[in-house]
Amino acid sequence: MSQSPLLLSVDNLATHFFSQEGILEAVDGVSFDIHAGEALGIAGESGCGKSVTAQSILRIVPKNGKIVTGAISLLQNGESVDLVQLDDRGQEIREIRGGEIAMVFQEPMAAFSMVYTIGNQITEVIRLHQKCSQDEARERAIEMLQRVGMPIPEQTIDAYPFALSGGMRQRAMIAMALSCHPSLLIADEPTTAVDVTIQAQVLELMKDLQRDMGMALIVITHDLAVISELCDRVMIMYLGKDVESAPADVIFRDPKHPYTVGLLRSVPELGEGHTQELDPISGSVPSPYRRPAGCPFHPRCPEFIPDVCDVELPPQIELTGGHRVRCHLYVQD
């Protein structure tokens, strides 16, 4: 895995929202790398900045939000492009959106416009990025729908989104995202809005497609089970910070950050055959407008060290085996 080239490198990204109530530091210093063909999971509670991180990569942050610092370098045709430096309405970023990097959104119901057929909305992206006629685009769209397992794609292509079931809509959404063969697919909560039975199918589908098409994948979720299903690496976020990142098997076996430890303990394990006491993390996520000083997790941290954790932001510590953590409990080797 590590031999494949570095596809996307996010360095110290910070995206803030400016409103009347004050500045919301949605993402505040996040760094991660993703290699070609790799699957990265970003996990955390609602409001920790996962989705904004994804929107920052595509430069589609809502209008009162702004990338304040950081760099996002993408390897495009053998050259490195810093996406932060591009004009967010310009030609270059628009060629990357949908072409190099595609995104699958949380709510398939809201993600499609209800006044156009799904075929219209899929062929649109194909024709935007690939030189082809309307008929060819339609053919490719049908092909793609076939590939994501849509029943009778020749007919469903002319269906309006409200006529499809939730699972079918999500399949159509994936087909739309993959129709231009992106090198990176970002899936923002791909299974949250669909039925439990469909969730497994969608996960299976994404796993197959990722392997077949050899693309990299970023899965954003609050559901750790999705990550264990799909991902090679995991990054845990808390209040806009990347608190820990490691290979998936390592993080489930040997979590370092107290927040990650708490997260894993609050999740029931299945198939253990014994009743298990769930252990929730005490307190609740503070308002993002009133971010605690020092380590953002310190008010809820069981390992809290007075005068250290509430004063100084812990640096990112590199542990062995690609395991990185932001915590004062650990020191750089």
Added chain:
Amino acid sequence: MWSFILRRILLMVPTLLVVSVISFAIIEAPPGDYMDSYVNALLQQQEAVDPAEIESLRKRYGLDAPTYVRYFRWLGNIMQGNLGRSLEWNQPVTKLIADRLPWSLAISVASFFLAYALAIPIGFYSATRQYSIGDYVFTLIGFIGLATPNFLLALLILWYYFVATGNVAVGLFSNEYLVAPWSFAKFIDLLKHLWLPALVVGTAGTAGLIRVMRANLLDELERPYVMVARSKGLSETKLLFKYPFRIAMNPVASTIGWTLPTLVNGELLASLVLGLPTIAPLFVGALLSQDMFLAGSVVMVLSTLTLVGTLLSDIVLAWLDPRIRGAI
């Protein structure tokens, strides 16, 4: 689509019946009938009144039959395009209305298109540049437009017109075209005169429409599908017009339903003030002289036309939005 149109037309039948009942009630509303006011007028002029002659007139005009009989007789006549006879003008109501209705329609239709032609781009501008100076200016103008009664605006314009030209009425044609037969030049002359009343009538509607357009577009701009479209690499302009604009147009199109009645109201007032030869002075004259056949027919015709306009707007709406076709 066709079944939608058919259902929608069938739904209009009971509504039209209610309109006819109300119109008939208006005809019957004043205490006494036309004969009474006719007698009064004769008495005031100290002329001799022959009760027998009055009774025969009553019979001739069918004023002695019971109410429901007169209603159905009246309704039957309407079906045949006969709206009765104006006792004041001594002419068929149909002819009186037909002479003036085209002008009322011309003004209403012109103000309708003017309102939408102004409101849609302004609303679009305001929403996409929210909180800009232009947005604030348009919002303020919109508020003032909503608060200014049509007739007051008409009065202001007429005052300005009088000071500038010395004419007391705006009119629909220049003097040289007044009696001239129809020609392209006459049509152009009409357009030159039409825009002023159209603007007066359209202001309130425009102001309301700008608010609807702006609010809807702002709502739609926040929707996930806009971000999805952006993530596909669409250019901002193409994206705005294909996605949020298209959907924001639906509520705007559905406002036609309430725009039409306000346009009719506005046209009445503006024509009265500006002295235009439309249905408005005819209607007010009929009301003041209790010529109720004419007055009731005007209510009937105006309401029916408004309902037909609403029907047309609904059809356009269903064509715009596939979801609506299934409903109703």
Added chain:
Amino acid sequence: MAVIEEGMQSSSSGVNAGEEDLSVATQWQLIRWKFMRHKVAVISLVLIAIFYLFAIFAEFLSPYDPTNHDTDYMFMPPQRVRFFDEGKFQLRPFVYGMTSKMDENTFRTTWELDKTQKYAVKLFVRGDPYELWGLFESTIHLFGVEEGTMFLVGTDKMGRDMLSRIIFGGRISLSVGLLGIAISFVIGVIMGGVSGYFGGVTDLIIQRIIEFLRSIPTLPLWMALSVALPPTWTVVQIYFGIVVILSLVGWTGLARVVRGKFMSLREEEYVMAAQLNGSNESRVIFKHMLPSFTSHIIASLTLSVPSMILGETALSFIGLGLQNPAISWGVLLNDAQRIIVLADSPWLLSPGLFVIIAILCFNFVGDGLRDAADPYSSI
């Protein structure tokens, strides 16, 4: 499926100090706070209060009796309140007198400022006698001049003070709005409530009625109905007649709000809980459902006042509503209809300015209230 949020929610007790006042505030406190943030709406509310104050105390606050006519002062232009006499500042405000000249040929009267006549404007001056609300007799007016004339908005064709007439006109025009919505309120809440609570066929019929009333032009209807008012009626009867006519059409907007709210509330759990607890229907409606959308009703009522005021003004303007000797803004504007007169005496249009301001204010307040009505939407 293991989901993080579930594990998180089980213990959340920490409420930040700053949020405490918000979390214990009543619904009305929240609405007030949110409304007060809307500056334009607050200013408008103050203006409306001033308008109504003038309407209530019209006799005392107007400088003249509105019916007091004097043919010597026909169509006199407005006199300005001044502080500078020939460039010299003086603390007590005053007005200059005016003298009229008639053109021998055209019989047109022109007015000229006469700087030799100076009348001081004073507070609590004695003027035309009046009976406030028919109870208190007095001759004291809040402001005016002791000698000469002070027509701040000019005079009309009979030499009556326009300002006093506007103030008295406000009494009718503004009260039409309030009385009108009071009647629409009763009809609207009953029709909307019945429609929304019972649903089914009842709902269908009432919806058709509302749709019908909204889809036909109202003005011709109003005009026809106001002609139907018996000519023998007194001014007061005609006034109430007009208000009823306006309300017969004006209730539909409110009924829609009430119906929509009832529809969505019927599904709410606390209503279900009340029903399961054995509360009877009317108790459920009045104790549990109505209070939860009073704020919406108030907002909707405020927004329907302008159409009432506009309706009365338009009818009276055409000459089909109230008529002389009644004084309303529409009746006053009726005098401005003759364009030749208007061109010479443009101040006759000034009641229109008050119509516009009043409607603007009601619209702003209504908008502010509507935004504030949902205090829990976003704070």
